[in-house]
Ligand SMILES: Cc1cc2nc3c(=O)[nH]c(=O)nc-3n(C[C@H](O)[C@H](O)[C@H](O)COP(=O)(O)OP(=O)(O)OC[C@H]3O[C@@H](n4cnc5c(N)ncnc54)[C@H](O)[C@@H]3O)c2cc1C
């Protein structure tokens with residue numbers, strides 16, 4: 001007979017997932033003396049071994065085309081050098097997409113989740129982002145105001161370390177910043193072009209340390225943050241939050257533990273979490289006074305939908321039917337440009353931090369003439385990046401001949417292009433959501449998610465506006481546009497849903513239990529000891545990348561949870 005092994009210990013809190021939200025909950029709760037069990041589906045992280053931060057292409061077989069040269073055969077999912085365990089497809093853990101819909105889901109399975117290799121762009125939501133319905137009659141207002149969350153943005157920035165400058169721009173609220181990084185040549189040219197066009201282009205806000213902070217070393221400007229950062233100068237929840245929490249004696253970590261179901265008692269409280277121990281392929285159960293679900297927005301919805309009981313027949317805490325609904329990603333569009341002014345530059349090290357040093361915040365907030373609601377910001381790429389497999393495919397295609405003349409052509413073009421990427425707000429719509437596919441399970445028999453996706457005219461018009469803006473900037477630099485930046489991730493002039501990797505919504509917060517799942521503290525209306533602390537509670541998905549806000553909301557919710565436990569309410 002199938003046996004479930006029960007852990008005899010009852011933890012104060014079980015946290016599921018160790019990314020931005022789970023890592024924050026671990027830090028805050030253990031700091032406050034709460035005993036925590038962390039369930040993480042992936043393995044333990046060893047930065048010294050797992051991060052290929054300073055490995056040069058010639059040091060590895062096939063120059064990083066993968067141990068079996070997967071890149072050559074189109075089978076490499078993610079850059080060989082990129083931090084470990086991140087995938088578009090995980091073997092044995094499928095998801096499905098509804099007929100004629102397109103969606104891609106990037107997941108990471110390792111302690112720290114996607115924070116080990118994310119871009120670290122860290123932008124606060126603005127005051128108006130919390131009141132979208134009041135602003136233009138679309139979407140729903142948040143139950144939280146900017147003023148309520150601002151102190152937690154202060155704490156989050158102060159702890160993780162975010163570069164920036166105070167600019168007084170409403171769409172890009174000022175924060176608690178570390179010194180900024182100076183712009184590089186291509187960025188100076190972008191700034192000049194933007195000035196001509198009356199577009200602001202300001203120092204970027206990145207979770208990378210320009211000064212030592214909380215025992216983490218300052219950045220040494222190797223420019224490889226996407227490979228993970230061995231000195232923890234780039235923020236990751238694993239290194240900055242979970243490793244220090246392991247020293248408190250309050251944290252027990254279960255890796256290779258795939259949460260399958262939240263077990264509720266007759267009174268509607270979660271009493272335990274059932275998980276699959278991947279190593280032994282057995283089912284285990286861990287008991288708790290409260291549970292924090294932070295498995296990433298869509299995984300969190302999946303877990304609730306799969307936790308059915310007589311009392312919660314549509315999934316745990318889902319009487320509103322809103323679990324899985326209001327799914328959003330960021331609107332993405334990217335264009336590259338060739339800039340003759342960058343030709344013939346003396347070769348120099350332009351590595352800096354692994355990402356942009358300047359960016360364009362949304363600048364048309366008060367302009368009425370645009371034909372789409374909401375806004376976008378612009379991320380900027382360029383410089384003499386480390387050449388990798390495939391870097392010069394375009395140059396080879398555009399050149400007749402080979403040998404010396406081809407090398408000259410490549411050298412001439414190296415470092416002369418820039419990339420502009422728009423990141424805009426998607427408005428939740430009824431056709432975009434995830435639910436459980438009744439016909440598919442993963443390798444452990446857990447029912448999987450099915451995605452439904454539709455961009456509306458709002459997003460499509462916004463992407464067109466991005467294109468026009470990018471052409472204007474490239475032309476103002478004296479350059480010409482050379483085509484889509486990531487053609488494989490775009491379809492019909494807009495990113496494929498999910499490919500910007502900013503999924504949010506699916507378990508939204510609100511004041512009305514009939515229309516939302518959680519209250520303003522990320523606590524389930526119906527299940528008082530259930531909290532969701534990733535981007536699932538987000539009512540809207542403003543143009544600002546979500547992770548700083550995940551940290552701020554998880555910080556606030558964790559403090560609230562600890563206090564409610566102290567008062568005996570949870
Ligand atoms: C290449 C890249 C660049 C990005 N750039 C940026 C950026 O510049 N700025 C920004 O704000 N955001 C960026 N993001 C997005 C950012 O990484 C995510 O928003 C953030 O990591 C989400 O945090 P999370 O708490 O939802 O958990 P995740 O980081 O997604 O981690 C979730 C964890 O939960 C675990 N898990 C899942 N299901 C279960 C289960 N059932 N049981 C147990 N454990 C489970 C997973 O293994 C994983 O470790 C980027 C992402 C990528 C991949």
Ligand code: SF4
Pocket residue numbers: 053208209218219220221222223224225226228229230231232233234352353354
């Ligand atoms: S650029 Fe700085 S933050 Fe990024 S990996 Fe190198 S040392 Fe770390």
